[in-house]
Amino acid sequence: MLQNSSEQTQRWEQNHQKKIQLMRQMQGTVPQYQEILGFFEQVLQERKKYKFALCDLPDPLVPGNFALYESKLKKGIPLLDRNDIDFNNQIMAEHLFRLAQILKSRSRNKPADFSDAFLQKNNFNLKTFLTGKQLPLSGDPMDFLVSETINPVLAIYAEKIKDRIDFTKWNRGYCPVCGEFPMMAALSAETGKRKLISLSCGTEWEYSRVKCPYCENEDQQQLSYLYIENTPRYRIEICHQCRQYIKTIDLRQTTEPVDYEIENIITLHLDIIARENGYGDDGSVGETKPENAVYH
Structure with missing residues (x-):
């Protein structure tokens, strides 16, 4: 309504x-x-x-x-x-x-x-x-x-x-409303399911945790994540096939209120780490890896 x-x-x-x-x-x-x-x-x-x-x-x-x-x-x-x-x-x-x-x-x-x-x-x-x-x-x-x-x-x-259209069957990596790719993802505090967040329009939608939102790659050998020690609430999910990444916040690891736009700002260091490792829009392949960064 x-x-x-x-x-x-x-x-x-x-x-x-x-x-x-x-x-x-x-x-x-x-x-x-x-x-x-x-x-x-x-x-x-x-x-x-x-x-x-x-x-x-x-x-x-x-x-x-x-x-x-x-x-x-x-x-x-x-x-x-x-x-x-x-x-x-x-x-x-x-x-x-x-x-x-x-x-x-x-x-x-x-x-x-x-x-x-x-x-x-x-x-x-x-x-x-x-x-x-x-x-x-x-x-x-x-x-x-x-x-x-x-x-x-x-x-x-x-x-x-948002309250008049059913997005539950939407299975694309880009936003069902504005068409932009997500800037962040979150893992549900209750179920651990992943939702993607468009910071362009604020829309959120569920998306498979074992699928790249950018190229739809489902090869688990080509998907992994990078996390920073001592910050378990954050991870960088990466796709080795398309070389893209998405910052993810695990809501099971925090009881604090979360605003995704603010989270996107205070995790700029994660963008730097991802790009230093060769992930992101520029398509560059980096060789550096921060000492406290761990691959999974």
Whole structure:
């Protein structure tokens, strides 16, 4: 059932406060990430304003078309097409510009000057970036700005969808809503089953523990994991076939509240370890292995 705008914004406010509280707690727990968490708190404050401005986005599902949506999922087609997103260029561009100012103020070398010239162009249109025509390179500051502008929109749509569509039969490694590959995985505290998490839209779905979400490899000789001693809650699941990895949190190993977006930030060292060992988008094969990293 769709919630009205008042109920929706009230829930967003509650979730926002919980996230801020947990993040501030993490700043004391993992002081090495204090600076980036402080930056992320500023981003969250802007994100809240942005989502409130977009709270009246239309329902992405057309009533009476649910058989079509079920058919799409059976064929492995995600429900959202970015070409069909309702773009409010003014609100989105203003949000992107405010984010650019935060990024610029936090940068020691002031690399974000590009944003001023870019955003002041009269022909700026965010949709051209999000339909694949002018996508920035991964790692480019513009990549962060565009993602942080489009992902809250995807999250709003996903909220409107999640309780009305059955995802239990979805067996793909990419998100059934937005089509993005997961940024993290989690093992259930109750059953140990694996679920994948899209940090683009917030959707979670169950997926086999013995199958690579990227290439669907099920050869157990080609799948393994890497963990760091003294941190049993985390592991890096790796596929030797496609050389991809996914950070995983074992919820059986913690009783603390978990926010996957925050977890993704405070486990950046796991990304470094994975890439040093040759896993990740760049496809490089590394030779280094941290002394406290153990393969299984």
